[in-house]
Each structure stands twice: as structure tokens, then as C-alpha cells.
Amino acid sequence: MPESFTKVYIDAPSAAVEVHMKEPAEIGRLLALAKSRNPEIDITKAKVQAAKYSARQLDSARRKLLAASHAGLIPVDIHAIGVPRDGSSLELHVSDPGSAASETGKQRSSAFQSQVALTFKKGAPARPAKSRFDDWYDDPDSRYFGAGSLLLFPAGNACTSGLPAQLRNTPSRPILVTAMHCGLSGDKVTTGVTSHVVGTTFDGAPEYDAIPIDVRPGHTDAFGAESDHPGGGIYGFGIYGVSDSINGDYVCQNGYKSYVETGKTVCAIKVTDDDVAFNLCPGAGRPCYMVSGVHGTKMDSENGGIAARPGDSGALVFAIAKPGDVTRQARGIVSAVVTSSGGKVVSFTQALRILGRLNLDIANGQ
The missing domain is CATH 3.30.300 (GMP Synthetase; Chain A, domain 3)
Known part of the structure; x- marks a missing residue:
């Protein structure tokens, strides 16, 4: 079956899913497998399309x-x-x-x-969505959440706290994953002007532009939640589950810089290419590397029609199951913006692949 499958596309307006396969005759086996793993799905919504390649x-x-x-x-x-x-x-x-x-x-x-x-x-080239900590606003009373808060790296790069995780099978070891281009392994990361130490970076996965932060002992604000800011307040929403994003999906991202400038979390980002590899150059003499990720396009004019701004790097990309839902499903972290799009197209990397590569589990909310 791996030689047959090509891509999946969510056709939301039609409440259908397109399944593109090199060998369409294999669709029955694929849908039966999907149904066995998740009995709640409606496989009658799947429409098979012939594809040229797997x-x-x-x-x-x-x-x-x-x-x-x-x-x-x-x-x-x-x-x-x-x-x-x-x-x-x-x-x-x-x-x-x-x-x-x-x-x-x-x-x-x-x-x-x-x-x-x-x-x-x-x-156009992808530009790392980091910023310099020169003219940033930082609330000294803000808590450090699993996502949505300002992170400051020794080189002066300002990024956003991202994917809350833990070492696989070790819940007592909280980990926070952010964008690798923000800093180097061994960096001590703090929360901006407050200088609260979050922890120290280690290892890293350049192919997903991801680097984990070993959250320091006693930093009890590191937990499985993400910090939305609807209506100007700070609210923590639990993260429950993790999944890949595929074409046609809609996601949000809670970059710190976008909130500072607009007062809102950025949503209405449609996944327009769920399988893209792009070249990323961190600068400061560091070598460029190729990243495997996703392109998402801002589909409305809210937040200035911008999907991500410099400083949103590392922010949690998440999905909301339905309007008013108080839980979030982790999808990935912000990596870059496509320069020719004026910020309308954001590049992010997939959470499931990051966690697998770094041997981590998602830190679900309480």
C-alpha cells in the first residue's frame, strides 16, 4: 500500500476528503485500515482520485x-x-x-x-520568522505557558514558546520545543526582559527546524497548555492530542509578535501545501539547511491579513475542533514566512514528526 498512496485533500465546503492514489483499486484496503483504527470516521466521505505517482x-x-x-x-x-x-x-x-x-x-x-x-x-526564499529583541513589548507579569510567550536567546533572537512536550515515557521531564534557527544547542533561554530562566536547549532537528528546551526544575508554569489571548486577556487552553495538517485544513498560530501588534491569535490559516521542502538560512554565519514542512495561507483580512510576523518563530500551530471549543490539538511550530507573500504565507513544521524525531511525547493539558 505505501507504493499506492499519494496525497489526501480535505474538501471542507463539500464535507468530503479526496484520496489520491497511484493504484486507485487499493482504496478499499486503505479505507478499511483507516476505519479499523478510528471507527468513528465516515469512510463514505472519501473520494478516490487516480494519481500519476506515489x-x-x-x-x-x-x-x-x-x-x-x-x-x-x-x-x-x-x-x-x-x-x-x-x-x-x-x-x-x-x-x-x-x-x-x-x-x-x-x-x-x-x-x-x-x-x-x-x-x-x-x-521566494523563506525568511526565518525570528526577530531581534530591540523594540519588543514584554509583560513582566505574564506567565510562561506551553506556547504564546516570548523567548529570548543569548544571540538576541526573540522567538515564541512553542510545543509543550516531555521526554518519551518520562512525564517528570518537561520539554518545550521551539524553532531551531532561533539559537544553538546549549543556549540558556529566558523570558525576555523579566529574565526568568526557562531552560537550556539541546540536540535539535534541522530537517524540521526544531530544537528542544530542557525546562529547568521547579519551573512549574511549563505545562500542556497554550496561551490564546482573545479579547485582550490571557487564557490558558489545554492541549489534547496531536496530528498532522493536510491540504484543506484550517489552523491557528499564537506567535507572540503577532499578538503584540494585533491583540489576537492568528487563525483562518488554510493549509495550501502539506508537503514542501524549503531552504532556511538562520544567518549569523550559521549554515543553511533544508526543512520539511507545510505552507499555510491566511484566508481573511483579520490581523492585517498576515499569517506570521518576525518574532513568531517557534509558536504553536494548532487546530480547534469546533467554534467555542476550549481544547486545542497541536499541529506544529512556526518556522518561516515566504518573503514574496508579504507575510500572507507561513511555513510551519509538523508536530508528529518533530516529536518522533526528538523522541518526545506531547504534554497534554490537565
Whole structure:
């Protein structure tokens, strides 16, 4: 079955789910497996669509292209590589699609002998969504929540507290995961001007732009909740569960800088590419690295129509099951903004993959 599956797309207006598969005849087995794992789902909502390639084929071809790009074997600057909704090609995000297509068509170097079709889309470099701690507002009375609070790194980078977790099978070891481009392993992280020590960073997963903070003993405000700020107040909402985000999903993110500027948590972010790899350069002499994540697009004008601002890096990306629900489902952390979008498109990384890579469990709320 792994050789058959391609992508899933949520068609919310039609209350349906598109399942794209290279071998559509396998849909019965896939749906039966899904139903066995979650008896509550309605498999009649699934609509199967034939796809040209499997997810495994697309991922293998993308890895080869990225390796060739990093080695300087491709005459085009590739900012990111995504997969369109129907899985019909690899979509290369470049500055000039026409020129890139022409150039690669001429040279057709061994690096471009891809086993899948290639298409080109106008794109721009991803900019880390961090900021400098120069002109930030910091409430000295604010509590440190699992997400939504200001974090200050030794190099002066200001980011947002993110994914509350714990060492796998060790609930007594609280961990907070934020964006790796904010700092280095071994950094002592504090809460801005209050200088309350949160803990020390260790390890890290550059492929998901994630770094864990070992929360210092006695820091009792580190718990499985996230800090929304509806209507100007500070409210802690419990985090219950974790899941991947897929095309058509809607999510929110509670970046500290966005709240400072707008007074609200940023929602109405639609997942428009759930399988994209992008190049991220932290600056300050640190090497660039390729990140596997998701693109989300702000779909309304609230919060200035901006999905994320510099300083939102590391913020928790979460889903709300239904309006008025007081629980949150963790989806990931903010990594970058696409520079050409004016902040309308945010890049974030998936919580499930972060937790698996770092050997962590989600810290559910009480």
C-alpha cells in the first residue's frame, strides 16, 4: 500500500476528503485500515482520485533534486519543492519560472534526469520568522505557558514558546520545543526582559527546524497548555492530542509578535501545501539547511491579513475542533514566512514528526 498512496485533500465546503492514489483499486484496503483504527470516521466521505505517482516516488525524486541543488549541480536557485494537490509532479519554487524551465530544458543535466514530472512556480526564499529583541513589548507579569510567550536567546533572537512536550515515557521531564534557527544547542533561554530562566536547549532537528528546551526544575508554569489571548486577556487552553495538517485544513498560530501588534491569535490559516521542502538560512554565519514542512495561507483580512510576523518563530500551530471549543490539538511550530507573500504565507513544521524525531511525547493539558 505505501507504493499506492499519494496525497489526501480535505474538501471542507463539500464535507468530503479526496484520496489520491497511484493504484486507485487499493482504496478499499486503505479505507478499511483507516476505519479499523478510528471507527468513528465516515469512510463514505472519501473520494478516490487516480494519481500519476506515489508519495514514495515523489519524495525520492525530491531528495535527489535537493542533494543536487546543494551540490551546485543545478543551474537554478530552488527556494522550495512542493507537491501539487493531485501529486502529478514536483513543483519547484523559483524566482523566474519561465527562465528556469527554459534553462533546465536546455541543459537537462544528469541532476535533472528526474523520474517524475517537474513543474515550476514563482517563489521566494523563506525568511526565518525570528526577530531581534530591540523594540519588543514584554509583560513582566505574564506567565510562561506551553506556547504564546516570548523567548529570548543569548544571540538576541526573540522567538515564541512553542510545543509543550516531555521526554518519551518520562512525564517528570518537561520539554518545550521551539524553532531551531532561533539559537544553538546549549543556549540558556529566558523570558525576555523579566529574565526568568526557562531552560537550556539541546540536540535539535534541522530537517524540521526544531530544537528542544530542557525546562529547568521547579519551573512549574511549563505545562500542556497554550496561551490564546482573545479579547485582550490571557487564557490558558489545554492541549489534547496531536496530528498532522493536510491540504484543506484550517489552523491557528499564537506567535507572540503577532499578538503584540494585533491583540489576537492568528487563525483562518488554510493549509495550501502539506508537503514542501524549503531552504532556511538562520544567518549569523550559521549554515543553511533544508526543512520539511507545510505552507499555510491566511484566508481573511483579520490581523492585517498576515499569517506570521518576525518574532513568531517557534509558536504553536494548532487546530480547534469546533467554534467555542476550549481544547486545542497541536499541529506544529512556526518556522518561516515566504518573503514574496508579504507575510500572507507561513511555513510551519509538523508536530508528529518533530516529536518522533526528538523522541518526545506531547504534554497534554490537565
